Amino acid sequence: MKKTVSILASCLLAISMMSGAAQAKSENNNGRGNGNGNGNGKSIVEAPAAVPANATAPTDKDKDKDKDKDKDKDKENVSIKEKDKESVTTVTYATYENKGHNGYKGLLHAIENVKDKPAGAVIAELLLTQYPTDLTPEMKAELVAIKDKDAALSALAEILNQKGSVTDAVYVQKEAILANVKNLNSYKKLGKLYAQTGKNGVKLYVNGEESTSGVAPIVTSGSTLVPFKAIAEALQAEVVWNGKERSVTMTREGTTVKLFINNKTAYVNGKAVTLQVAPAIVKGNTVVPVRFVSEALKATVKWEPESQSVVIYEE
Numbered sequence: 001m002k003k004t005v006s007i008l009a010s011c012l013l014a015i016s017m018m019s020g021a022a023q024a025k026s027e028n029n030n031g032r033g034n035g036n037g038n039g040n041g042k043s044i045v046e047a048p049a050a051v052p053a054n055a056t057a058p059t060d061k062d063k064d065k066d067k068d069k070d071k072d073k074d075k076e077n078v079s080i081k082e083k084d085k086e087s088v089t090t091v092t093y094a095t096y097e098n099k100g101h102n103g104y105k106g107l108l109h110a111i112e113n114v115k116d117k118p119a120g121a122v123i124a125e126l127l128l129t130q131y132p133t134d135l136t137p138e139m140k141a142e143l144v145a146i147k148d149k150d151a152a153l154s155a156l157a158e159i160l161n162q163k164g165s166v167t168d169a170v171y172v173q174k175e176a177i178l179a180n181v182k183n184l185n186s187y188k189k190l191g192k193l194y195a196q197t198g199k200n201g202v203k204l205y206v207n208g209e210e211s212t213s214g215v216a217p218i219v220t221s222g223s224t225l226v227p228f229k230a231i232a233e234a235l236q237a238e239v240v241w242n243g244k245e246r247s248v249t250m251t252r253e254g255t256t257v258k259l260f261i262n263n264k265t266a267y268v269n270g271k272a273v274t275l276q277v278a279p280a281i282v283k284g285n286t287v288v289p290v291r292f293v294s295e296a297l298k299a300t301v302k303w304e305p306e307s308q309s310v311v312i313y314e315e
Helices: 002-029 060-086 107-113 119-129 137-144 149-162 166-179 184-197 228-234 290-296
Strands: 203-206 218-220 223-227 238-242 247-252 255-260 265-268 271-274 280-282 285-289 300-304 309-313
Touching: 107 119, 107 149, 107 166, 119 137, 119 149, 137 149, 149 166, 149 184, 166 184, 184 203, 184 300, 184 309, 203 228, 223 228, 223 290, 228 238, 228 247, 228 285, 228 290, 255 290, 285 290, 290 300, 290 309
Parallel strands: 203 309
Antiparallel strands: 218 223, 223 285, 238 247, 247 255, 255 265, 265 271, 280 285, 300 309
């Protein structure tokens, strides 16, 4: 009898221990235990997020689809940004994008595309909507009051210079020259800006465009010699070089000018003319007396002393 009671007690004790272990395991699995037996913390290793029983692991095709959706969203965002650029002003964004230091080169084109407003008003609008240029009410009022293109552009160049943007001011002042090639004051202002950048010396402008030939104008014996190509190309003159007699002949609108290297005698329509300085070859470039050639080809020549600018333009 005692043996039977002892066996029964052992069975009851084993069942009780198994029940307690199962309960402890259940509490740890549902996140209420922390593995330390206090039953109120998180488990040391957190389980991954639950996945529905009927869900399947994402395939490579699903991943590719997600990537394509992301690309489509990126393209859509870029498209929206481009449309925003186009709608900034009444002038196409491409007119001044990527031109000049901050895109200021091309302002003259922008002004010409807006016919119903004074030049200063157009510039003020562009500065406030397109460019990172802060305008005070006084600056805006000054610009809006200006009607002429060259005056408005010169005023903007001065504003940019005052703000310390000398490079941008140079681009804008060049636009001012193109707006009115006869205004010598514009060349003078550009010369002052150039001086701030360290660019000095004699410069040549033909119809508002600055010559970019490899040889700078040369002043000698009171005359200025410039590469003949700079004049001929800008004035659209026909040029013939004779290597045997070392002469250059330029023809434009029925006028023919012939010059000889290292010879002060030139010919205009076959008539001999004595030059103050003979043409020469400098660094492989033929240079000729700028005033004589320009006037012979029926173009106007001006000298702006402060900026040391030779200005040639057609009437």
